[in-house]
Amino acid sequence: MKRTALFLGAGAMFLAAACSEQAPPPKAEPKPAPAKPAAHSADAGPATDARAADAHLGMMERHAIWLAKKEADAKLAAQLAAEEQARLRKFDKSKLPKHLGLLAFEQKTRKALDEAAEKLKGKPDASAQLAKLVASQRKAIEGQAKILRAMDPQGGNSNIGTDHDVTLNALANDLPEAIAVSFQGDGKPLADVRAELDKREKKITSWLAEVKSDKK
Numbered sequence: 368m369k370r371t372a373l374f375l376g377a378g379a380m381f382l383a384a385a386c387s388e389q390a391p392p393p394k395a396e397p398k399p400a401p402a403k404p405a406a407h408s409a410d411a412g413p414a415t416d417a418r419a420a421d422a423h424l425g426m427m428e429r430h431a432i433w434l435a436k437k438e439a440d441a442k443l444a445a446q447l448a449a450e451e452q453a454r455l456r457k458f459d460k461s462k463l464p465k466h467l468g469l470l471a472f473e474q475k476t477r478k479a480l481d482e483a484a485e486k487l488k489g490k491p492d493a494s495a496q497l498a499k500l501v502a503s504q505r506k507a508i509e510g511q512a513k514i515l516r517a518m519d520p521q522g523g524n525s526n527i528g529t530d531h532d533v534t535l536n537a538l539a540n541d542l543p544e545a546i547a548v549s550f551q552g553d554g555k556p557l558a559d560v561r562a563e564l565d566k567r568e569k570k571i572t573s574w575l576a577e578v579k580s581d582k583k
Contacts, residue, residue, distance in 0.1 A: 455526040458519075460578045465518050466527065470571055472511050473534045476504055477564060480538065484546040484557070493550045501543045508539045527574050530567040537564055 424432075459466060483500050487493035512535050519525050537560055545557040 452526075455524070456578055456581055458524045459526055459574070460581060462518050462525065463575070463578060465514060466525075466531075466571075466575055466578075469511055469515060469531050470568075470575065472507070473531070473538065473568070476508065476538045477542065479504070480542050480546065481561075484549060488550060494547055497543060497546060497550075501539075505539060508535055511535055527571045530571050534564060534567050534571075 479500065483497055487496050490496070512532075515528065515531050515535070519528050522528060541560045542557075542564070545560045549557045
């Protein structure tokens with residue numbers, strides 16, 4: 368009995384030791400690292416404030432702000448346009464006699480060319496007669512062009528300087544060429560040049576009438 372008890376006691380100790388070797392104690396869970404504070408952008412505050420302020424504006428308030436800005440821009444544009452018109456009017460009024468002289472010359476030269484276009488149509492020497500007329504006008508046209516350049520050397524000071532320039536160039540080149548083409552049966556170029564000259568003359572006469580009536 369004693370031997371058996373001793374064996375049993377030793378066996379129990381052996382089993383206990385084996386269990387202790389096979390089942391090590393559980394390891395402790397690592398503690399999570401503390402969360403880093405969120406980085407703050409330098410612009411976060413103002414942007415957030417702007418969005419918050421805008422969020423408080425209703426549709427009617429935003430429309431009122433937009434409308435006020437639009438009206439202010441339109442008022443400024445109108446003021447600048449009026450100032451520019453006054454500047455151009457002042458310059459052209461000081462050059463009124465020269466403008467009137469240029470206009471009279473342009474009308475006279477065009478009338479001679481238009482009359483030649485009708486009188487020479489169908490004649491065998493129409494082109495030669497037209498060339499002769501154009502040659503006789505060239506020196507006078509160049510003289511008027513010099514007057515125009517001397518009147519506004521830098522350009523941009525007259526409201527109708529460009530219209531005079533286009534007209535003189537058309538009288539020297541475009542209109543005679545279009546008349547010559549019309550002798551061959553194609554009247555479209557002549558109609559186009561005449562329409563352009565009509566538009567320029569209308570602008571010049573209208574502007575000069577406005578300048579003459581200006582009391583300032």
